[in-house]
Amino acid sequence: MKSILESLREKVIIGSLTIREAAIVLHKSGWINFIDVDATQKLLKLESAKRPTFLMNK
Numbered sequence: 001m002k003s004i005l006e007s008l009r010e011k012v013i014i015g016s017l018t019i020r021e022a023a024i025v026l027h028k029s030g031w032i033n034f035i036d037v038d039a040t041q042k043l044l045k046l047e048s049a050k051r052p053t054f055l056m057n058k
Contacts, residue, residue, distance in 0.1 A: 004025075004026070004029060004031070005031075005043055005044060008022045008025060008026070008040075008044055009044040009045065009046065012044060012046065013046075019037055019040055019041060019044075019046070020035070020037055022040050022044065023035045023036055023037050023039070023040040026039075026040055026043065031043065
């Protein structure tokens with residue numbers, strides 16, 4: 001079973017969810033105190049809010 005972080009990371013990578021939407025989900029679930037895109041980016045281990053690094057190399 002995937003954790004919330006794994007699930008959100010996957011959705012952001014495939015483009016079905018924006019990084020801001022992921023931040024809102026994390027805020028509502030109590031992971032972060034406010035809607036923070038930078039903290040979400042770090043929690044989801046994404047280099048860029050637009051595209052993860054490993055997709056840029058392809």
